[in-house]
Every structure is written in C-alpha cells, then in structure tokens.
Amino acid sequence: MLTFDHVYFYYKKEKPIIEDISFTIEKGEFVCIVGPNGCGKSTIAKLIDGLLMPKKGTIRIGNHHTKDPNDLMKIRQRVGFVFQYPEDQFITTSVLDEVIFGLENICVPREDMYNRALSSLKVVNMEDYLDAMPHELSGGQKQRVAVAAIIAMQPEIIIFDEATSMLDPEGRNQILAIMHQLHSEGMTIIHITHHMEEVLQADRILLVAQGKIHFDGKPAPFFQTIPVENFQLEQPFAVRLHRLSGQAVALTADWKGAIRSQWSTN
Ligand SMILES: Nc1ncnc2c1ncn2[C@@H]1O[C@H](COP(=O)(O)OP(=O)(O)OP(=O)(O)O)[C@@H](O)[C@H]1O
Ligand SMILES: [Mg+2]
The missing domain is CATH 1.20.5 (Single alpha-helices involved in coiled-coils or other helix-helix interfaces)
Known part of the structure; x- marks a missing residue:
C-alpha cells in the first residue's frame, strides 16, 4: 500500500541520509519507526508525504507516485501528519475553527463540515472545548485537537512524528489510546518515537540508522536481537x-x- 522502492535521499550530496531503503507498509498496519537522533526518521515521513522527493528510487501510496505532480494532491489527502509541536500548526482562534479550517482546504461541502469536525473532536474527547482558544489549551489537549483536525480529513495513513514526546504520561497515554483506537478501526498508523515503551504494542518496528533499515519486524525479536543502547535507545x-x-x-x-x-x- 505504501512502498519505498530503492530510495536514496540527501540534503547535501556529500552527506547521504537515506541509502537504498525499500519497504512496504500494508493498509491497517501499526508501524513504529525508531532510530537515533538525526538518522532520517522525519526525512522518511516527509518523503512519504511528498514534501521531499527521493534523489533516486520511487515512493508510492497505492498507485500514486510522489514524483508525479498530478498524484501529489491525492497523496496529501491520503496521508495526515501530527507533529511534535501542535501549536506550530494552529492558525485560528477556536478549536472548532481549527478543525474546520483543514476541511475548507480540501473543499468539504459546507453543510458537512460541522458534523465532521464535531465527530472528530468527539473521538479525541475535546467536544466540550469547541470555543476554546487552541493556544490556551494544555499540551495534551492541543495535541488532541491537532489529531482531530487530521482525523476530520479522513486520511488512510496518519504519521505521528514524535507527537507524544512533549507530553506528560497522562497526555501521552491519551494520544496512544487514540492511535490504537484509530488502528483498530482500520487506519494505518506510522508512529515515530524514541519511547521504547510505546513500540511494544506495534505490529512492526523499523529501525533506521546510518541511512539503512537495520531491523524490520515484530517487537519481541527486536528486543531479543537488537542491542538498542547502540542506537541511543533504551530497553x-x-x-x-x-x-x-x-x-x-x-x-x-x-x-x-x-x-x-x-x-x-x-
Ligand atoms: N532541511 C535540511 N537541510 C539540511 N540538512 C537537514 C535538513 N533537515 C534535516 N537535515 C539533516 O538530515 C539528517 C536527518 O534529519 P531528520 O530530521 O530526518 O532526523 P530524525 O531521525 O528525524 O532526528 P530526530 O530524532 O532528532 O527527530 C540530520 O543530520 C539533519 O541534521
Ligand atoms: Mg525527527
């Protein structure tokens, strides 16, 4: 469903970031991408969404190629992003408007917008905050609004790029619970994280280091075979x-x- 086929990427030619990476993520998988700081996890996320283009190789979402400008719009509708700092994305002055803004961008009919926004805010338990100022919410609440804005756009894949890293344990658990709920409903989840507790429940782990995939498999063999400390990770x-x-x-x-x-x- 999502395929990296012999992908190479660098920002500066003399410093390759991704070197010949191939993998496929099937619809409905829950995949964690882990690896040391600077190994290229966020770069992979941006390549998936077509924000960056591979220097060599291809990336496909279904039959759409990120390199084809005609496909790019469709890919962006199929892939949603949740980042570490949700406030960087906020541009309106109420929680409801924040979710509706994304829907306006993808031309959802006006009569459907409110219901879609409200049901997404219900998924993340933020339906009581419709008129609240996004910037005045707690970190966990902000992140839940950011997730609602993505859910409302009904993507097939959601990439969480360190979306839990700034949250306290309660906020983190709430976001993780939402991720697992979405996954149980058939959503493909890609979770980029440094928290090893969070990868225990994934279907699959991709360990990225030095431009390559060092491990691709289930959590149990990952922790049995990989000396995670060598990759700046903790058991x-x-x-x-x-x-x-x-x-x-x-x-x-x-x-x-x-x-x-x-x-x-x-
Ligand atoms: N716009 C850019 N221009 C030049 N180099 C960049 C750019 N963005 C990232 N890099 C470099 O590319 C490498 C990979 O960065 P990336 O952000 O993908 O790593 P990461 O695995 O997400 O790291 P972290 O765990 O710290 O989030 C790093 O060495 C980074 O400094
Ligand atoms: Mg990153």
Missing part, C-alpha cells in the same frame, strides 16, 4: 525487568551450584 522497563529477573534466576542457580560444589568437596 523498555518490562524488558529490563525480564532481563533482571533472568539474571536473578541465573545468580540463584550459580549460588546453589557453588554451595553444592562446596558440599561435594568437603
């Missing part, structure tokens, strides 16, 4: 606990063995 608490309890068992076993050998020598 999730659950995995650390599991390892520690494994070490504790091993230590206990050693201790028992040591006592046994003590007995057998005496």
